[in-house]
Amino acid sequence: MARPEPVGTAGRVVHRRAGTGPATWAIGSLFEHLLTAEESGGRVGVALVTQPPGTATPLHRHTNEAEGFYLLDGSMTYRAGDEVFELGAGDLIWLPAGIPHAFRVTGEQAVRFVGLSDPGHLFDLYPEVGLPAAERRLPGPDGRPMGEEIARWNEVGPRYGLEVVGPPLPESPGPGSERTERDSDALAARPAASG
Numbered sequence: 137m138a139r140p141e142p143v144g145t146a147g148r149v150v151h152r153r154a155g156t157g158p159a160t161w162a163i164g165s166l167f168e169h170l171l172t173a174e175e176s177g178g179r180v181g182v183a184l185v186t187q188p189p190g191t192a193t194p195l196h197r198h199t200n201e202a203e204g205f206y207l208l209d210g211s212m213t214y215r216a217g218d219e220v221f222e223l224g225a226g227d228l229i230w231l232p233a234g235i236p237h238a239f240r241v242t243g244e245q246a247v248r249f250v251g252l253s254d255p256g257h258l259f260d261l262y263p264e265v266g267l268p269a270a271e272r273r274l275p276g277p278d279g280r281p282m283g284e285e286i287a288r289w290n291e292v293g294p295r296y297g298l299e300v301v302g303p304p305l306p307e308s309p310g311p312g313s314e315r316t317e318r319d320s321d322a323l324a325a326r327p328a329a330s331g
Contacts, residue, residue: 162266181256
């Protein structure tokens with residue numbers, strides 16, 4: 137059987153020193169791109185993600201990619217299909233493509249996790265909707281206004297097989313939750329994309 141030709145830098149060793157990869161501010165979070173789809177021939181994408189307390193995604197699914205998180209710091213509640221998991225540092229969750237899922241960052245500290253995507257193109261979405269990170273920190277007023285970013289999600293998400301299918305997980309009282317609940321509700325209010 138013939139092997140596929142490498143795409144981009146696939147077939148080469150990729151070494152990235154801490155803090156040197158491209159970084160994006162999106163959805164009030166920091167995405168540090170450790171391995172891009174281009175570098176892996178489309179096979180996998182890897183990002184170090186930092187999200188503030190209260191961040192919540194609407195219930196959604198990825199029609200093209202499987203997705204995994206390995207938590208380094210912080211905690212989150214994660215719904216995958218009909219199951220709900222409480223994740224903390226050292227926990228891993230892996231979802232096949234097509235499984236509806238949502239999560240909410242819980243506790244009073246930011247969550248940091250290694251995000252994995254197979255194939256790797258899911259992480260190409262974040263630079264399209266967000267902004268290049270000026271620094272390796274969570275964005276403040278220098279991030280993209282959430283209303284503008286949500287409009288970009290609505291436009292770009294369907295091209296990546298992102299389908300919003302329901303509201304965010306219920307809010308638990310905690311710092312930062314009011315802003316992200318409102319922002320996630322606006323994203324969830326858009327019609328689901330067709331496959």
